[in-house]
Amino acid sequence: MAPSPVFWRRALLLTPPAxxxxxxxxxxxxxxxxxxxxxxxxxxNQLTRDVVFVNYWKRPTDYQHGDVVNLIAPHNPHLxxxxxxxxxxxxxxxxxxxxxxxxxxxxxxxxxxxxPKGHCWVEGDESFHSTDSNQFGPIPLGLVQGQxxxxxxxxxxxxxxxxxxxxWKRKRVL
Amino acid sequence: MxxxxxxxxxxxxxxxxxxxxxxxTLEGCLLGLFLKEHIVGVAPCYGPSMLPTLHAxxxxxxxxxxxxRLGNIQTGDIVxxxxxxxxxxxxxxxVLGLPGDSVDIDPRRATTKKIKIPPGHVWLQGDNMAHSxxxxxxxxxxxxxxxxxxxxxxxxxxxxxxxxxxKIGEVYPV
Numbered sequence: 001m002a003p004s005p006v007f008w009r010r011a012l013l014l015t016p017p018a019x020x021x022x023x024x025x026x027x028x029x030x031x032x033x034x035x036x037x038x039x040x041x042x043x044x045n046q047l048t049r050d051v052v053f054v055n056y057w058k059r060p061t062d063y064q065h066g067d068v069v070n071l072i073a074p075h076n077p078h079l080x081x082x083x084x085x086x087x088x089x090x091x092x093x094x095x096x097x098x099x100x101x102x103x104x105x106x107x108x109x110x111x112x113x114x115x116p117k118g119h120c121w122v123e124g125d126e127s128f129h130s131t132d133s134n135q136f137g138p139i140p141l142g143l144v145q146g147q148x149x150x151x152x153x154x155x156x157x158x159x160x161x162x163x164x165x166x167x168w169k170r171k172r173v174l
Numbered sequence: 175m176x177x178x179x180x181x182x183x184x185x186x187x188x189x190x191x192x193x194x195x196x197x198x199t200l201e202g203c204l205l206g207l208f209l210k211e212h213i214v215g216v217a218p219c220y221g222p223s224m225l226p227t228l229h230a231x232x233x234x235x236x237x238x239x240x241x242x243r244l245g246n247i248q249t250g251d252i253v254x255x256x257x258x259x260x261x262x263x264x265x266x267x268x269v270l271g272l273p274g275d276s277v278d279i280d281p282r283r284a285t286t287k288k289i290k291i292p293p294g295h296v297w298l299q300g301d302n303m304a305h306s307x308x309x310x311x312x313x314x315x316x317x318x319x320x321x322x323x324x325x326x327x328x329x330x331x332x333x334x335x336x337x338x339x340x341k342i343g344e345v346y347p348v
Binding site for chain 1: 208
C-alpha cells in the first residue's frame, strides 16, 4: 500500500526539525586538514579524518588560552576552521616570524600586536600548514562557534583535547 | 479499590488519544524551535544609530536567518550582526559594501580614503553617521558575524523594510 498524502505532508514538515534535533543531540563534527597536527588528524597520510565532540553551549566570554575551538573563517562564511586560542582581549601577541605573515613586512622584525576588545588570536598547532591569525589578524570572538572537547573517532585517538598553548609558542604571548 | 479500578479503566480508554496528543505536542515544539533557530526571529533594537529609519527608543524587528547564508545580501539591506567588539551584543546596521567593492571610509572628512572590501566581508554603517559605531571604526566585518536580514518593523508601527538601494525621497517623503 502506498503511503497516504497525509504521511508525505507530515514527513516533509518534520524532516528539518528532525535534522535540527539530531544536530543538537549529537554535536559531532569531522576535522579536515593537518593544521592541528599532532593533536587532531595525526596521520601524515591524511586519509582519515578525526570525529570530534564540539561543545556549542559555551558563552563567548568563557574561552581561555589554549582552548581548541571551531570558528567561521573570516574570509569565507561557509568554511569552518579548527584552531587553538593563543591570545585573548588585552594580550600582546608576537606574530610567528617563521611563516611569512602579512602582519609584518619581509624585512622588518615582527612587532607585537594588541588584541582589541572582543577579539582573539587563533593559530593551528602545525604552523607551516595553517591559515590562521598570522594571515588574517585578530578575529572577533563572535565567529567562534564552540569548543572542541573530545576526540571520538578513531578509537586510538579517543580522549579529551587538552587546552594548553604549545610550549614553543608561549614566549610569543607577551 | 473500586475507585482505582475505575481510574485504570478510564486511563486505558484515553491512552491512544493521550499518546497522539503527546506526539503532536512534541512535533509542534520541535518545529517551533527549528523555525526560531534557522528561519525567522523577532528582536528589539534600540539606539540612535539607525535614526531616520528606526526609532532611537526601540523597534521590534522581524528578520530572517537564512538570507545571509544563501548569499542573498545586497547593498542597502538592513542586517543584524554580532558586534565585533562584544560577542554578547547584536547591532543593526545597513550594508553599504559587498566583497570586491571600493568604499569611502568617511566621505565627510577632508582627507578621505578608499578601501577595497576583502572576500567574505561586508561594510556596515548606521544611517545616522554622527551617532554610529560601525565599519568606519571596526573596518570590514566578516560575513560570519551576520545574524539575519531585517524584513519588517513590527512595533510600534508596522512597515515593510525593502532591500536594496532606494532614493531617499521615495522612502521618506519630505
